[in-house]
Amino acid sequence: MTPLEPNQADLIRSRQRGRARVMALLLGAFVILIFAVSIAKIRAGMPH
Amino acid sequence: MTPATPLLPPAHWRDFLALTKPRVMTLVVFTGLCGMLAAPVGVHPVIGFTAILCIALGAGAAGALNQWYESDIDAVMRRTAKRPLPDGRMDRQAALHFGVGLGAFSVLFMGVAVNLVAAAILTVSILFYVLVYTVWLKRRTPQNIVIGGAAGAFPPLIGWAAATGDVALLPVLLFLFVFLWTPPHFWALALFMKSDYAAAGVPMLPVVSGERTTRTQIGLYTIPMAAVAILPWPLGLTGPIYGIAAVLLTGWFALLAVRVAKRTTHADDAMKPEKALFKYSILYLFVMFGALVVDRWFA
The missing domain is CATH 1.20.120 (Four Helix Bundle (Hemerythrin (Met), subunit A))
Structure with a gap:
């Protein structure tokens, strides 16, 4: 295996960091949405 | 030994967003929302938001799978040559996984959080766009967009079904x-x-x-x-x-x-x-x- 050039390694790191941040935000939003949907269904007396 | 194919760095998250065809999604979301708001029964705002989110994600998945399948055509058209796949900013497998994952997620979430009728129509619309329009018709017949147009016509039906559970x-x-x-x-x-x-x-x-x-x-x-x-x-x-x-x-x-x-x-x-x-x-x-x-x- 050939070692990555410093520029390429930096690019990969920064892409991975950006994707991890977006994924964390989306997962957080998903958890909040699941909670809100559950509350809405419980209040409406709908089955899960 | 086979010649090594160049390794691409991980795609930027904006490229995944571009894969979902956000501009097309605007029209899909709007007609889906109007179908829901035109229904004779009210829908809880959270459930309504979830339904529209699932429609958007389903449309995004269909767009991603369309771009995955059509990257060869996109590469030779000026309008589409700068998309992530033909421009070499993303590898094909990542696009395929993203499209399938997003589509499955949108349908399952619609079924669990909204209702099964809306989830069923969403499934049909995604499959219709990907299999009937993209894979089957687009390269074979000039009637491609006549029949394939049905795929884009589903959102108001899905929005209505999300509100009423019926058609x-x-x-x-x-x-x-x-x-x-x-x-x-x-x-x-x-x-x-x-x-x-x-x-x-x-x-x-x-x-x-x-x-x-x-x-x-x-x-x-x-x-x-x-x-x-x-x-x-x-x-x-x-x-x-x-x-x-x-x-x-x-x-x-x-x-x-x-x-x-x-x-x-x-x-x-x-x-x-x-x-x-x-x-x-x-x-x-x-x-x-x-x-x-x-x-x-x-x-």
Whole structure:
């Protein structure tokens, strides 16, 4: 295996960091949405 | 040893967003939302938001799978050459995994959080766009966008089903309206992007049958589209706000379509009437659905 050039390694790191941040935000939003949907269904007396 | 293929760095998250065709998604989300708001029963805001989110994610998944399958065509068309796959910013497997994952997630979430009828129609719409339009029809027949147009016509039906758990005559008419609106809309675009489609080997009507036939077909498809656009009013499904808006807006659409249908072009034609029809057709769809919601809420 050939070692990555410093520029390429930096690019990969920064892409991975950006994707991890977006994924964390989306997962957080998903958890909040699941909670809100559950509350809405419980209040409406709908089955899960 | 086989020659090593160049390794791509991980794609930027914006490229995944671009894969979902956000501009197309706007129209899909809007018609889905209007279908939901036009329904006779109210829907809890959180459930309504979830339904629209699932429609958007489903449309995004269909767009991603479309770009995964069509990257070879996209590479030779000016309009699409800068997309993440033809531009070499993302590897094909990542796009495929993203599209399948997003599609499965949107359907499952719709089924669990909203209802099974909406989830079933969402499934049909994604499969229709990917398998029937993209894989089967697009490269084989000039009727590709006539039949494939059904895929883009599902969102109002899904929105209505999300609110009611059922399907009724009005959302079926909305489905038919978008279905019949699609050919004049896309053929207007195809007329002024003809060389791009020809270079990519996509058998769009102007490429296969020529401009004259395409112009005639634009005129012919506008007739049933206009009838279906106005029909909810005489049937008593909507009030005068929608009815009057439909008559005026559809009348203007028909005028632009007739102008395109009657035209013959010359060399270096700027194709202004075709571009005007294409632009107006987008605005027309937005305003028609907006008028429907205003009518259902205030009439």
